Amino acid sequence: MTAAPEHAPKMAQAALADRIAPYMPVLLVPILAVLGFLAIPSTSSWLTLTVSGLAMGMMIFIMASGLTLVFGLMDVINFGHGAFVSVGAFVGISVLLMMGHMVEAPSLMLNLTALMVAVVGAMAATGVMGWAFEKVIVEPVYGHHLKQILVTMGGLIVVEQLIIVLWGPEEIYISRPEALKGAITFAGAALEKYRLVAVAVGLVVFALMRFVLRRTKIGLIVRAGVQNGEMVQALGYRLRLVFIGVFVAGSALAGLGGVMWGLYQEVITAHMGNHAMILIFIVVIIGGLGSVEGCFIGALLVGLMQNYVAFLEPKAALISNIGLMVAILMWRPMGMIPVVKAK
Amino acid sequence: MQAVLSGDMPRSKILALILAGILICLALAPFLFPGVRTVDTAARICVFIVLVASYDLLLGYGGIVSFAHTMFFGIGAYGVALASTHMGRGFDAIAVGAAAGALVAAALALIIGLFSLRVRAIFFAMITLAVASAVAVLVSQLSGLTGGEDGLTFKTPRELGPAFKFGDKLFGVKLNGKLLAYYFVFFGALILFLGLLRVVNSPFGRVLQAIRENDFRAEAIGYRVVFYRVAATCLSAAVAALAGSLYAVWLRYVGPDTTLSMEIMIDILLMVVIGGMGTMYGAVIGATLFVLAQNYLQNLMGAASGLVEGVPILPELLSADRWLLWLGVLFILSVYFFPTGVVGRLRQGN
Numbered sequence: 109m110t111a112a113p114e115h116a117p118k119m120a121q122a123a124l125a126d127r128i129a130p131y132m133p134v135l136l137v138p139i140l141a142v143l144g145f146l147a148i149p150s151t152s153s154w155l156t157l158t159v160s161g162l163a164m165g166m167m168i169f170i171m172a173s174g175l176t177l178v179f180g181l182m183d184v185i186n187f188g189h190g191a192f193v194s195v196g197a198f199v200g201i202s203v204l205l206m207m208g209h210m211v212e213a214p215s216l217m218l219n220l221t222a223l224m225v226a227v228v229g230a231m232a233a234t235g236v237m238g239w240a241f242e243k244v245i246v247e248p249v250y251g252h253h254l255k256q257i258l259v260t261m262g263g264l265i266v267v268e269q270l271i272i273v274l275w276g277p278e279e280i281y282i283s284r285p286e287a288l289k290g291a292i293t294f295a296g297a298a299l300e301k302y303r304l305v306a307v308a309v310g311l312v313v314f315a316l317m318r319f320v321l322r323r324t325k326i327g328l329i330v331r332a333g334v335q336n337g338e339m340v341q342a343l344g345y346r347l348r349l350v351f352i353g354v355f356v357a358g359s360a361l362a363g364l365g366g367v368m369w370g371l372y373q374e375v376i377t378a379h380m381g382n383h384a385m386i387l388i389f390i391v392v393i394i395g396g397l398g399s400v401e402g403c404f405i406g407a408l409l410v411g412l413m414q415n416y417v418a419f420l421e422p423k424a425a426l427i428s429n430i431g432l433m434v435a436i437l438m439w440r441p442m443g444m445i446p447v448v449k450a451k
Numbered sequence: 452m453q454a455v456l457s458g459d460m461p462r463s464k465i466l467a468l469i470l471a472g473i474l475i476c477l478a479l480a481p482f483l484f485p486g487v488r489t490v491d492t493a494a495r496i497c498v499f500i501v502l503v504a505s506y507d508l509l510l511g512y513g514g515i516v517s518f519a520h521t522m523f524f525g526i527g528a529y530g531v532a533l534a535s536t537h538m539g540r541g542f543d544a545i546a547v548g549a550a551a552g553a554l555v556a557a558a559l560a561l562i563i564g565l566f567s568l569r570v571r572a573i574f575f576a577m578i579t580l581a582v583a584s585a586v587a588v589l590v591s592q593l594s595g596l597t598g599g600e601d602g603l604t605f606k607t608p609r610e611l612g613p614a615f616k617f618g619d620k621l622f623g624v625k626l627n628g629k630l631l632a633y634y635f636v637f638f639g640a641l642i643l644f645l646g647l648l649r650v651v652n653s654p655f656g657r658v659l660q661a662i663r664e665n666d667f668r669a670e671a672i673g674y675r676v677v678f679y680r681v682a683a684t685c686l687s688a689a690v691a692a693l694a695g696s697l698y699a700v701w702l703r704y705v706g707p708d709t710t711l712s713m714e715i716m717i718d719i720l721l722m723v724v725i726g727g728m729g730t731m732y733g734a735v736i737g738a739t740l741f742v743l744a745q746n747y748l749q750n751l752m753g754a755a756s757g758l759v760e761g762v763p764i765l766p767e768l769l770s771a772d773r774w775l776l777w778l779g780v781l782f783i784l785s786v787y788f789f790p791t792g793v794v795g796r797l798r799q800g801n
Binding site for chain 1: 510514516566567569570571572573574576577578580581582584585588589592593713717720724773775776778779780782783786787790
């Protein structure tokens with residue numbers, strides 16, 4: 109009889125690269141910021157660009173989060189997501205224009221109230237629209253990616269055209285509420301107030317989303333549904349209802365993002381959602397389809413990248429984001445934080 | 452006949468009649484419908500048949516959705532335009548431009564395909580959308596090279612221009628270079644279309660269909676799914692680029708609006724779905740119907756909008772500018788209820 113081989117545990121610590129790997133996506137954001145710092149000669153412009161990059165990233169995150177969750181949960185890819193962005197912007201901005209006197213008043217309270225009303229109106233409108241969209245357009249094509257892409261694209265065209273019918277084909281120019289105009293100066297850098305607000309709103313939305321997903325029962329069901337939907341159904345939960353809820357919430361968030369994006373650009377068109385979709389897709393892909401955290405990090409990366417490159421070499425801005433996507437897909441083919449499906 | 456159509460017969464009498472009608476009308480278009488606008492429409496139909504057929508190779512046979520098809524189309528068109536601008540007018544410039552365009556398009560498709568298709572087919576749709584938009588923006592920004600938003604006007608060989616005359620009238624039609632240009636486009640389109648028909652009816656096309664139906668099983672049988680999908684993407688991109696070259700030769704102009712815009716992409720999608728996915732003949736019918744509708748239906752809608760004047764909203768819904776709205780509705784309905792399109796219906800009726 110041979111003796112069992114001697115148990116010889118290796119006490120060596122895992123290599124640094126292995127220990128860092130799980131945190132790598134999170135570290136990418138500061139790394140990109142530092143790279144930007146090295147590339148941009150003046151510190152104050154770097155600070156301005158970083159804040160505007162973060163603001164842009166937050167807005168893209170708000171618009172994209174619904175899309176990635178919907179995909180994770182039901183394997184539904186919604187190419188019409190941009191329609192919610194456009195509708196949100198148009199409804200929100202219309203409400204703001206109706207309350208012109210409150211928006212133009214120099215009081216912060218009045219401005220914020222008007223903004224809140226506009227945001228709530230836009231989110232309600234896009235939420236209801238999301239529910240209708242899910243019922244009419246998406247439901248008949250569950251489990252069929254090809255048809256989903258085609259049909260949701262058709263839905264996007266129809267909604268865009270309806271916006272033109274209702275609001276006219278011209279782009280609408282708007283100005284931000286009085287109290288959010290202008291910039292504050294910090295360390296010699298001009299930081300636009302509106303961008304700081306956008307960063308704050310983005311952080312709140314992300315925190316709220318993480319809270320709901322990690323700490324509540326409904327979040328537990330959603331996360332379990334992403335991993336293995338059949339099992340959740342077998343346990344007696346009506347995943348279909350959960351899914352509709354997520355779809356509606358995602359649409360409402362896209363509406364919120366639309367209002368913020370519209371105020372950021374200070375002009376809205378029926379096609380703005382479709383244009384935003386380009387960045388949204390890049391973010392969702394590099395984050396890993398279905399992952400909210402990945403989407404958040406991806407959005408920040410894209411926002412920072414876009415602003416740094418637009419400053420250094422304006423023509424390369426959009427291409428740089430494609431380059432970012434290519435680089436990340438070479439590194440992790442499924443995106444930064446791939447969603448593990450239990451199948 | 453079997454050999455020319457690669458054994459893929461129409462399999463429906465009505466379909467065969469319609470196809471023969473379209474072929475005859477297109478082949479004799481300058482003689483049957485003399486007129487600048489009608490011949491222009493006929494040439495547009497020829498080009499779009501090839502473009503839509505190449506897209507159908509991807510969508511209908513490969514089951515992959517791409518939003519970059521106009522980008523490949525545009526690459527071919529710009530290839531000819533740039534070659535003709537820098538090499539001077541001549542057939543050699545057209546040949547070099549078309550070949551270079553097709554190569555660049557295939558190479559780009561290879562890169563995009565390798566990046567996205569090895570992971571998930573769904574990535575492909577999203578990445579192509581992003582890349583195509585980026586390229587469209589880039590083309591309008593690099594105005595030194597591409598003419599920006601204004602596009603490029605260039606000269607084609609003298610033999611293809613209206614100033615070149617090679618005889619007197621035939622059946623009342625002037626025999627000039629414009630006629631030759633039309634037949635250049637027509638035969639170019641015919642050859643490319645028959646070539647595509649050959650491809651989809653080859654073993655390669657069969658494997659593609661197998662992958663579309665069940666990629667997991669196809670992989671299990673031993674076909675390398677990624678290889679086939681990427682190859683289909685490259686082939687489709689190259690043919691789209693060649694169609695773009697034909698279009699550029701016909702228009703003697705390229706610009707972002709005529710070749711790269713998202714609207715053309717949507718047009719292509721509509722043509723494929725209305726004609727019928729997964730059959731090359733669907734492309735013929737879809738493109739013909741659509742281009743005709745685009746040219747003539749808009750007037751009809753304008754008239755309808757005039758009729759309901761005074762009623763709120765209705766005139767705006769019916770105005771000619773909103774025809775994309777109705778196409779969108781038609782598109783959704785046809786994906787739900789006629790996923791096989793006109794051709795599928797006709798074949799089913801048999």
